[in-house]
Amino acid sequence: xxxxxxxxxxxxxxxxxxxxxxxxxxxxxxxxxxxxxxxxxxxxxxxxxxxxxxxxxxxxxxxxxxxxxxxxxxxxxxxxxx
Amino acid sequence: xxxxxxxxxxxxxxxxxxxxxxxxxxxxxxxxxxxxxxxxxxxxxxxxxxxxxxxxxxxxxxxxxxxxxxxxxxxxxxxxxxxxxxxxxxxxxxxxxxxxxxxxxxxxxxxxxxxxxxxxxxxxxxxxxxxxxxxxxxxxxxxxxxxxxxxxxxxxx
Numbered sequence: 001x002x003x004x005x006x007x008x009x010x011x012x013x014x015x016x017x018x019x020x021x022x023x024x025x026x027x028x029x030x031x032x033x034x035x036x037x038x039x040x041x042x043x044x045x046x047x048x049x050x051x052x053x054x055x056x057x058x059x060x061x062x063x064x065x066x067x068x069x070x071x072x073x074x075x076x077x078x079x080x081x082x
Numbered sequence: 083x084x085x086x087x088x089x090x091x092x093x094x095x096x097x098x099x100x101x102x103x104x105x106x107x108x109x110x111x112x113x114x115x116x117x118x119x120x121x122x123x124x125x126x127x128x129x130x131x132x133x134x135x136x137x138x139x140x141x142x143x144x145x146x147x148x149x150x151x152x153x154x155x156x157x158x159x160x161x162x163x164x165x166x167x168x169x170x171x172x173x174x175x176x177x178x179x180x181x182x183x184x185x186x187x188x189x190x191x192x193x194x195x196x197x198x199x200x201x202x203x204x205x206x207x208x209x210x211x212x213x214x215x216x217x218x219x220x221x222x223x224x225x226x227x228x229x230x231x232x233x234x235x236x237x238x239x
Contacts, residue, residue: 002161002177040227041118041194044162044180048122058162058196070144070167070215 005030006057021061028057036061084188090233097225105206108224109237110215111138112184113149115157117193126203130155133184136213137206140226140237144217147183153213154179165198175199183214190198190239193222217225 006028010017013033020036020048026042027034029051037043043058060066086109092103112133115123123130134153141148146165161177178196185191197214205212225238 003164007164040162041193042182044116044195045118047162048118053119053122053158053160055160056162066165070141070146070148070200070217 002055004058006055009033010057010059017061018063023060023062025058025060028059029054084185084190085189085236085238086185088235088237097231097232097234099122099233102230102235105210106123107140107228107235107237108137108206108210108212109140109185110187111136112186113153113157113190113192113213114184115159116180116182119159133157134213136211138183138185138214138216139205139212140221140235141215141217142221142226144215146196146198146219147194147217148198148200148202148215149179150202150213151177151179152201152203153201154181154197161199162196167198167200185239188239192239194219 009028023047024036024038025040026036027043029047034050035043037046037048040058040060047056047058053068083111088107088109089097090105092098092100112135114133115131120130134157136153159179159181161179163178164175165178166173167176177199179199180195181197183192183194202212223239227236
């Protein structure tokens with residue numbers, strides 16, 4: 001799975017990250033923290049500069065889990081026959 | 083404020099609900115690589131991929147805008163994260179991608195830090211291939227008027 005290593009690193013370092021970077025966007029490549037940023041766009045630009053156009057993780061450091069909703073899509077109702 | 087007016091008519095040219103009911107509120111869309119990636123590719127003397135054209139469906143049920151994974155991947159954009167989509171059917175993991183949405187009909191574009199990559203293959207009505215969903219992240223900055231009986235809608239961005 002793409003970004004698996006980065007997500008594992010984020011999970012393992014979560015306590016440290018939340019203590020220092022709460023509500024910021026962290027940039028991670030492999031098992032390296034490359035920086036923290038105010039916006040995801042800033043983090044993306046920094047990622048391109050430091051890593052190039054390769055997969056890297058940008059994640060907002062927040063308490064709790066962030067879950068998005070797209071019920072029509074996930075229930076297959078975008079194109080339902082009526 | 084640019085305004086897109088969508089209207090569906092019957093075969094006799096009269097306003098009616100059928101077209102909008104079937105297709106939903108859709109508008110022409112181009113998906114392009116993020117500006118930061120364009121700049122990066124330019125500095126590397128690499129070719130900038132042409133935007134992909136299709137249609138966007140306005141989805142008031144979606145918290146965040148979504149893009150077809152195959153379309154965004156074909157532009158050479160790498161994922162920058164993973165999110166969980168929650169529904170009544172359960173939860174599933176999806177990749178996040180930075181992207182730029184262009185609305186050529188109203189000469190307007192939106193740059194996203196991230197959108198959710200989903201499988202939209204085969205979605206759409208007739209020749210209108212849906213390649214993105216406009217979620218409430220965009221709609222929170224817009225005015226949307228849906229006139230179901232007339233078969234029209236307006237989106238002020």
